[in-house]
Amino acid sequence: MYGTTDDPTAGRLPPVAIVTGGNRGTGHAITAELDQAGMEVWQLNRTPSGHPREVACDLSSTAALDAAVDQVLERTGRLDALVTNAVDRYFAPVAELDPERWAAALTVNLTSVVTLVRRALPMLRRSRGTIVLMGSHAGSRFFEGGLAYCAPKAALKALSEVLLLEERPHGVRTSLVSPGAIANEDGDTSSLKMTTRSVARVVRELITNPPDVAVGEIELRPAGLAPPVVSGLDRLQSV
Numbered sequence: 001m002y003g004t005t006d007d008p009t010a011g012r013l014p015p016v017a018i019v020t021g022g023n024r025g026t027g028h029a030i031t032a033e034l035d036q037a038g039m040e041v042w043q044l045n046r047t048p049s050g051h052p053r054e055v056a057c058d059l060s061s062t063a064a065l066d067a068a069v070d071q072v073l074e075r076t077g078r079l080d081a082l083v084t085n086a087v088d089r090y091f092a093p094v095a096e097l098d099p100e101r102w103a104a105a106l107t108v109n110l111t112s113v114v115t116l117v118r119r120a121l122p123m124l125r126r127s128r129g130t131i132v133l134m135g136s137h138a139g140s141r142f143f144e145g146g147l148a149y150c151a152p153k154a155a156l157k158a159l160s161e162v163l164l165l166e167e168r169p170h171g172v173r174t175s176l177v178s179p180g181a182i183a184n185e186d187g188d189t190s191s192l193k194m195t196t197r198s199v200a201r202v203v204r205e206l207i208t209n210p211p212d213v214a215v216g217e218i219e220l221r222p223a224g225l226a227p228p229v230v231s232g233l234d235r236l237q238s239v
């Protein structure tokens with residue numbers, strides 16, 4: 001699945017994945033799922049997780065990201081999957097945006113993703129690998145105070161579409177995962193949120209799908225739904 005006759009690293013197992021923000025939440029669950037799928041997972045973490053293959057990386061620093069990617073790729077010599085999962089959640093009304101926090105959120109939530117993809121593509125082309133971008137409902141359902149979260153998530157839709165056009169001819173598949181609420185905090189058992197493991201299983205599927213299938217975007221919602229505060233035509237007229 002991961003190698004072809006053109007791939008000089010074909011047959012050298014296990015396949016390698018990079019996951020950002022693997023120390024907790026969904027990134028932690030994605031790491032566990034890919035481990036179970038037999039992949040060698042490398043985490044890029046700001047906060048240490050104790051995972052045997054983690055590299056310290058604050059994604060708000062392009063220099064730190066470059067150094068971390070170099071470290072992983074030099075050691076593995078191959079890459080089969082990239083999962084950009086980390087997120088900097090900064091919420092403030094536009095009128096009150098702090099320029100430094102805004103810049104940091106854009107860097108972590110968008111620029112670091114582009115940097116990682118650009119750095120990973122040569123090896124992903126060789127392995128005919130997969131990119132999974134963690135988006136969000138926030139990328140298409142905008143809300144007050146959400147610009148620093150919504151805008152970069154919306155931009156990931158553009159990134160995924162451009163990559164689908166540019167990189168499928170090189171054998172690289174890109175998927176955008178757009179989830180609703182995930183119970184990312186330890187101890188959250190809300191039936192109105194998806195578990196991190198459930199979301200991680202979808203990410204695993206996207207990476208291990210048959211090689212002739214590219215899933216462009218997958219939108220995920222919790223199966224549970226609370227009674228809506230506003231419904232029907234009133235919902236349409238409430239924005």
Ligand SMILES: NC(=O)c1ccc[n+]([C@@H]2O[C@H](COP(=O)([O-])OP(=O)(O)OC[C@H]3O[C@@H](n4cnc5c(N)ncnc54)[C@H](OP(=O)(O)O)[C@@H]3O)[C@@H](O)[C@H]2O)c1
Binds near residue numbers: 022060185
């Ligand atoms: N939770 C939801 O309801 C939900 C819904 C839709 C989409 N999503 C998306 O799913 C993905 C995972 O979300 P989550 O809720 O599981 O995340 P989370 O539990 O809040 O964890 C965020 C991760 O990003 C890392 N991170 C933040 N800033 C960083 C930086 N500057 N450098 C390196 N790492 C940094 C965090 O590291 P630290 O531990 O160091 O802070 C942490 O590992 C995100 O892309 C999110 O947008 C989540």
